[in-house]
Amino acid sequence: xxxxxxxxxxxxxxxxxxxxxxxxxxxxxxxxxxxxxxxxxxxxxxxxxxxxxxxxxxxxxxxxxxxxxxxxxxxxxxxxxxxxxxxx
Amino acid sequence: xxxxxxxxxxxxxxxxxxxxxxxxxxxxxxxxxxxxxxxxxxxxxxxxxxxxxxxxxxxxxxxxxxxxxxxxxxxxxxxxxxxxxxxxxxxxxxxxxxxxxxxxxxxxxxxxxxxxxxxxxxxxxxxxxxxxxxxxxxxxxxxxxxxxxxxxxxxxxxxxxxxxxxxxxxxxxxxxxxxxxxxxxxxxxxxxxxxxxxxxxxxxxxxxxxxxxxxxxxxxxxxxxxxxxxxxxxxxxxxxxxxxxxxxxxxxxxxxxxxxxxxxxxxxxxxxxxxxxxxxxxxxxxxxxxxxxxxxxxxxxxxxxxxxxxxxxxxxxxxxxxxxxxxxxxxxxxxxxxxxxxxxxxxxxxxxxxxxxxxxxxxxxxxxxxxxxxxxxxxxxxxxxxxxxx
Numbered sequence: 001x002x003x004x005x006x007x008x009x010x011x012x013x014x015x016x017x018x019x020x021x022x023x024x025x026x027x028x029x030x031x032x033x034x035x036x037x038x039x040x041x042x043x044x045x046x047x048x049x050x051x052x053x054x055x056x057x058x059x060x061x062x063x064x065x066x067x068x069x070x071x072x073x074x075x076x077x078x079x080x081x082x083x084x085x086x087x088x
Numbered sequence: 089x090x091x092x093x094x095x096x097x098x099x100x101x102x103x104x105x106x107x108x109x110x111x112x113x114x115x116x117x118x119x120x121x122x123x124x125x126x127x128x129x130x131x132x133x134x135x136x137x138x139x140x141x142x143x144x145x146x147x148x149x150x151x152x153x154x155x156x157x158x159x160x161x162x163x164x165x166x167x168x169x170x171x172x173x174x175x176x177x178x179x180x181x182x183x184x185x186x187x188x189x190x191x192x193x194x195x196x197x198x199x200x201x202x203x204x205x206x207x208x209x210x211x212x213x214x215x216x217x218x219x220x221x222x223x224x225x226x227x228x229x230x231x232x233x234x235x236x237x238x239x240x241x242x243x244x245x246x247x248x249x250x251x252x253x254x255x256x257x258x259x260x261x262x263x264x265x266x267x268x269x270x271x272x273x274x275x276x277x278x279x280x281x282x283x284x285x286x287x288x289x290x291x292x293x294x295x296x297x298x299x300x301x302x303x304x305x306x307x308x309x310x311x312x313x314x315x316x317x318x319x320x321x322x323x324x325x326x327x328x329x330x331x332x333x334x335x336x337x338x339x340x341x342x343x344x345x346x347x348x349x350x351x352x353x354x355x356x357x358x359x360x361x362x363x364x365x366x367x368x369x370x371x372x373x374x375x376x377x378x379x380x381x382x383x384x385x386x387x388x389x390x391x392x393x394x395x396x397x398x399x400x401x402x403x404x405x406x407x408x409x410x411x412x413x414x415x416x417x418x419x420x421x422x423x424x425x426x427x428x429x430x431x432x433x434x435x436x437x438x439x440x441x442x443x444x445x446x447x448x449x450x451x452x453x454x455x456x457x458x459x460x461x462x463x464x465x466x467x468x469x470x471x472x473x474x475x476x477x478x
Contacts, residue, residue, distance in 0.1 A: 061119030
């Protein structure tokens with residue numbers, strides 16, 4: 001069980017990826033910029049060295065405002081990328 | 089709801105433009121990847137200048153679609169027939185629900201429908217009147233009182249249609265045996281013609297008769313026995329030359345209502361029971377008359393009347409009339425009086441008008457000879473004897 005300190009840090013963290021995901025929708029917070037955007041992959045920078053990649057088919061960004069992106073489409077996978085380690 | 093634009097961006101590294109727009113607070117939605125060089129998205133119309141500012145000459149911007157209430161209104165404004173159709177539809181619905189749009193009268197054979205309509209109208213039920221402003225039960229009572237020959241009736245007000253169901257009473261002809269009677273003179277005059285259908289002619293052509301004289305007698309003497317009489321109901325027409333004399337005075341100087349030339353325009357508007365008449369509160373004239381030019385006066389689909397009115401001020405001025413004018417006027421007045429006395433059956437055969445001028449008045453004497461029917465029924469009152477009964 002997560003303790004109170006970790007929970008607060010997680011809630012107010014602005015440099016880490018926070019993703020709410022289903023097979024048809026991905027809600028990503030703390031978006032700094034879109035690194036890559038096609039209909040099969042959307043790569044988003046969340047922190048200084050933190051990236052999130054959504055892979056799937058027919059991907060679209062249904063909303064992009066106030067550091068939050070909502071992606072829709074057929075989502076197949078999500079990856080959290082850090083430059084030090086190629087894959088996490 | 090806000091005004092939105094669907095925009096197609098063409099260029100390289102479009103995601104950089106999207107990042108920039110997001111950092112500037114431009115809300116984007118429906119971002120759809122088409123190809124590496126083409127992305128489509130939806131944004132607020134007010135943000136287009138920000139997009140334009142950052143896109144500059146690096147990206148090609150195409151506005152594909154506009155959405156929002158203002159855009160819809162603009163589009164709708166161009167579809168005049170649709171607007172007219174919607175207004176007409178609403179008008180019909182309003183009319184159907186608020187006003188009487190039809191009156192159906194069923195079951196009339198002998199009764200005149202105009203008579204029934206008149207009773208309805210007097211009670212506030214007519215095409216275009218507001219629904220519910222009447223008492224159906226009171227109308228039914230009034231209908232029974234004023235329209236003869238109704239055996240049963242029922243009034244319905246169903247969705248703007250007033251239905252009047254009437255069952256007429258059946259007329260039964262009861263031929264009564266007429267009592268013996270004379271035809272007597274109702275007016276005095278010189279007999280012109282006697283047409284006796286039943287009874288004995290008691291007067292001759294040219295004979296002067298007074299009021300009450302027997303013209304056609306219902307008492308017929310037995311030819312065999314002159315002491316016996318048979319009594320019949322005398323019938324027939326008796327025409328006589330009657331003389332009517334009238335005197336009247338006319339002022340030479342009369343007061344006439346003339347226009348002063350002061351005028352102001354106004355508007356009359358009626359919608360159902362609501363009436364707006366600008367002459368009611370704008371009019372400061374003491375004496376005036378109103379002329380009206382009706383622009384619209386319809387009952388279907390809505391009871392609307394619009395008129396332009398002109399309020400003309402008038403004043404009373406004295407004017408001396410010429411003798412021919414007075415003569416014409418006096419003759420008309422005399423004929424009106426005569427008409428009241430003789431009704432529609434009389435025929436004027438001679439008229440003589442004499443005018444006598446005094447100080448400020450003219451005295452008129454009119455003598456008319458009229459041929460008219462003067463016969464009237466008078467029952468015979470007699471005592472039966474045993475011999476007569478036999």
